[in-house]
Amino acid sequence: MAVPVNTDAINTLNNTQVHYPKDKALHHLIADRAAQIPDQVAVVFENRSLTFKQVNEAANKLAAHLLTFHIQTGDIIGLSIDRSPEMVIALLAILKTGAAYVPLDPEYPKDRVEFMMDDSSAKILLTSKKFKGHFVSGAREVLIEDAIDKFNTYSANEPETIVTGDDLAYVLFTSGSTGKPKGVQIKHHNLVNFLLSMQKEPGLKAGDNLLAVTTISFDIAGLEMFLPLLTGAKLIITDAITAKDGRALIDLVADHQITVMQAxxxxxRVMLEAGWETKFPLRILCGGEALPKDLINKLIARCSELWNMYGPTETTVWSTVKHITNDEDISIGKPIDNTQVYILDENLNNFTDGTIGEIYIGGDGVAKGYLKRPELTNERFVDDIFSGIPGSKMYRTGDLGKIREDGEIVCLGRIDHQVKVRGYRIELEEIEQNLLKQDNVKQAVVIAREDTPGNPRLVGYVVINEQKSDGDLRTQFGTWQRGLLEVLPEYMVPDDFVIMETIPITPNGKIDRKALPKPNYSNIQRAGEIVAPRTSNEKLVADIWKELMGVETISILDNFFELGGRSLVAVKIMARLEQETGKRLPLATLFEHSTVEKLAARLEVDATSITWESLVPIKPDGTKMPLYIVHGAGLNVLLFNALAMNMDAEQPVYGLQAKGLNGIDEPLDVMEEIAANYIAEIVAKNPDGPYALAGYSLGGIIAYEMANQLMAAGKEVKMLAMFDTYADLSTVNDPLLKKVFNKVTLVLKQIGYSLVLLAEDPKRTIEYKSLILKRKIIKLFWKIAPGKDEKKEGFFAYDNEIDEASEKALRNYILKPLPIAIELFRAKKRTFYMADFNFLGWRPFAKKGVHVHEIPGEHNTIFAPPNDKEFAVVLQNCLDQVSKN
Structure with missing residues (x-):
């Protein structure tokens, strides 16, 4: 319906002409800025900082190195390195050679990255030693470390290359409807116009601190990487893990006095959910998907300005901007400099009266088109009949929109089936094409649902060839997800699947996406009907699960882990069962008796028949070399379940729990005896090996001694892994005076480091130190408590005795060097002092070296979501690699 309009507002909507250096390449402007403020800090990353002069000269030297490989203006270079100052330098260096860069996030699936390299015909892949040989393509691999080693042989002067505003700056691949990504070609003048407009509005000036959190494979990273260098502001870069950590981002904003952040x-939402309450002098740029109404007031209350940003990759990042002041005035604003926005119908009639049509974008941001896709380019990039400039194009966005009476534009969502999830633009057809390639899939439709406001989820609706049982279906879902993760980024893999007999269609024969049913999110893993409890024990277990897990409906076939069960709630469940029945079950019971039905049946067994073996089959099936993980000081192997379930389907995983948990067996207090006990149970099930051992915290020391004994017995230990285990370099043989001196020195260093942690993160440090103090008080109380040798009651009643025995074993154990390599999985965040933060003390004891794998989280949270998924990927890669050797 048409609405009254403000004619003056409409007439000025596209009156955006502004002069800018259209003929200049971006790096020339950045070099000019560097010459003006050479000694000002340009880039900050962790504890490093580089000045504008250092960044520009390093880029010049790297460009000189790249030019030795006969790079010509217009060539393409792929870039795949971790987030760091070198990433910024590399982007700038590639531009200085005259080449265009293809940004390749190293976390993306290998096949996807290799497709982008081949499709772009990249001459060079600029990467790091970390990824040497990882990607296979026709490009020549150049390592940035090798280039840096040769910097002294190159001039710091600007390369003598001829690059103009009409040359390509980058090719960025976006999701494609054919099942393959498509490369968008952006020229220097596209990028320069965009950045200079952003410098004015929303605005960036010298003195601002911009926090960069976006992967370079997302086009909005162009603003983060280049705008500070262009304006003289400071660029603070996060690593990939920090960029996903809401608490860490809040701390960075505070610590670095961030004034501008785009996300x-x-x-x-991640930051808000992490407890963000402080108001910062922060200009927020929010884009990538529609700005949800419920976020607006929350963000306004915590920042100085909130800006809504809109624009597809094909028109160079953002094409319109809007300063949002309240949740009643939401629009995408007006076009940026030298940009025109039209609302058109199928016949290209221009609607300025509020009528809804498709959003078309023209002007100097419009890309050259899609690389090697002339038909698609002609379809999406059409002649701009309104500009009066011969040959000019405008881009069909596929978004619906209208112009308000005040001249601002409102975006009303997608015309086609392209969606935005977590800020990423996704062609649903690409997911569907790859889902159809998976086992047992006959027909597939994928949609994005937002049944919970602010939480869009991808759901796959699948018609299968062969009907399967409920259990097999759950396995099938996991197989599909793993198959998709091999070819698609994680954000493009459906969270949920719904099995359909037929896909609904509209009367004209098209898929009726609106008729696709809502998944049962409360129990998405349940397949088949709900089976009610039949016995008193089944009812008892079901009632306890409902109460402690917050689930309204329980079937006796429901699986504890598939309902989201984790160790903390497992302890509560087992404690309640012991309280109600008097029977004490190991936590590990849940691995083999994980449904209500099976756990209730386990309660029928006589208490004396319940076994407390050390070897626990967490995930026993699979063809790969089994992994054996030794418990930490907490004695709980249930921690390892999420890690195991996120590993390869063919990867068996076992846990080792302490002897004595049942209160009957005597806890072992000699390290060699503990190790021998665990080895005996392993060898009884797997006599020939080879063996892959791992230990968490204290368990790492036990695993080390197990490796020692297995190797002495002539067995092959393929892998010895430490999960954030620290090796104490002191020994029991040290003289008393030296022991006292070392202890006093250690305490002083621990106090000093605690003060540093307190300054960096007071809330978390107080929480952690309070927990440690509480544990020490409990231990002390247990040691001096009267009647401690009387009958124990309650779940984990005997853990203090086992803990004391383990500590005694640790105190008396002497680490000796072994002819073995150690795979060290080191928590990124440190919560206590260590003499060796890099190798955690293991270098003297591993004659074949220590290989460090950094994993997200701190010591106590490496197995917690979402850290468990990333940990599992790193661990599986390591296991697969060592098994080949």
């Missing part, structure tokens, strides 16, 4: 609504 998708998803990232802002």
């Amino acid at each position: 998708t609504p998803y990232t802002w």
